[in-house]
Amino acid sequence: MTELTVGDERVVAFLDRFGRRLLALGRRYPELASLGFFLRRAETERQLSRLDGMRRPRGVVFHVPPANVDTVFVYSWALSALAGNTNVVRISPRAGAAARAILDVWHELEEPVIARTQQMITYDRDDELTAELSAAADLRVLWGGDDSVTALRKFPLAPHARDLTFPDRSSFAIVSVAGWQRASARERRAAVEAFFTDAYWFDQAACSSPRGVFWVGDGDPSAEFRALLVSVAREKGHVTDSAMAVQKRVSTYGAAADGRVEKIVFDSAAVTSLESPDIVRDWLGVGVFTHSRVSSLAELVPKVRRKDQTVTHFGFGYEELAEFAASAGVDRIVPFGSALRFSPVWDGYDLLAEFTKLITVTV
Known part of the structure; x- marks a missing residue:
């Protein structure tokens, strides 16, 4: 039994305080601004209003988030806490500076009920501890690569418990050639700035980071897009260190040797462009993008794979995207920048x- 309830006011108030503190760090860590906004009272109450039926917390939730995206563990934990659960979040020792800043704020905010029911812990690989936490969980939330998720699922859960898994995913962008051509120079640059945010935050390693662009329609404006991306990366001060430069050379040449890439262009230290009939879904390094062409969204549908998650778009109307979504089966279709x-x-x-369970009452 948890001492919290679904939508517990004490949790809502704590998340609001937590979010406001994170918003103040947004200048240093831009990803924390979005997180802080998500934790505001108005937003959490809006999320709670979506729940229907009679609900109660699931109980104890054990979260194992990825090391390469510093903010995912907060989103996952916050929603579970909002659902009234007792939570244990295992944070990787390899987590970055933004994660450490989040934990610093966490420890500064003293709230007895949060301290009793919510735990953020860090440990290196420890099978005994992972097994103990798994056995105690009513729900286990696993984020990461396929191999990591498979390895963690080997630790038994209680018979009534289950896993919620978020394994390897890949994402790509789509651009309407006609929409690009209709856009003004200012709109095109704004689109590329938004694409830069999508791709370069988290070193293009997030599951929703685009790794390629499909140009849809007649014509090929990719050269202008690439030139703008080089300019934006320079303006944003993106720096590619020597190790990453070597990584990109080795991985892109390897993709070419495997026959997955027809042409490689090193546009700048920050931008590498590949040409291929299909995008390369593997992470080849920060700033490596496949450019592919299709005549229509209908032609793109057979290229979509089960692991494709997010499609970012520019230049399309709602009806086109809705028809594509119904056929393609991806999880998210969102504008550039989202x-x-x-x-x-x-x-x-x-x-x-x-993170909740439904209760039924019949008389």
Whole structure:
């Protein structure tokens, strides 16, 4: 039994305070600004209003978030806490500076009920501890690569418990050639700036970060897009260190040797462009993008794979995108600049609903 309830006012108030503190760090860590906004009272109450039926917390939730996206653990934990659960979040020792800043704020905010029911812990690989935490959980939330998720699922859960898994995913962008040509120079640059945010935050390693662009329609404006991306990366001060430069050379030449790439262009230290009939879904390094061409969204549908998650778009209307979504089966279709914006519906799961259980009463 948890001492919290679904939508517990004490949790809502704590999240609001927590979010406001994170907003203040947004200048140093831009990703924390989005997180802080998500935790505000108005937003959490809006999420709670979506729940239907009689609900109660699931109980104890054990979260194992990825190391390469510093903010995911807060979104996952916050929604579960909002659902009234007792939570244990295992944070990787390899987590970055933004994660450490989040934990610093966490420790500064003293709230007895939060301290009793919510735990953020860090430990290196420890099978005994992972097994103990798994056995105690009513729900286990696993984020990461396929191999990591598979390895963690080997630790038994209680018979009534289950896993909520978020394994390897890939994402790509689509641009309407006609829409690009209709756009003004200012709109095109704004689109590329938004694409830069989608791709370069989290070193293009987030599941929703685009790794390629499909140009849809007649014509090929990709050269202008690439030139703008080089300019934006320079303006934003993106720096590619020597190790990453070597990584990109090795991985792109390897993709070419495997026959997956027809042409490689090193546009700048920050931008590498590949040409291929299909995007390369592997992470090849920060700033490596496949450019592919299709005549229509209908032609793109057969190229979509089960692991494709987010499609970012520019230049399309709603009807075109809705028709594509119905056929393609991806989880999210969002505008440029929104790839990394967390949603309570993620990978097809309504997380707040998943973190609660429905109760039925019949008379």
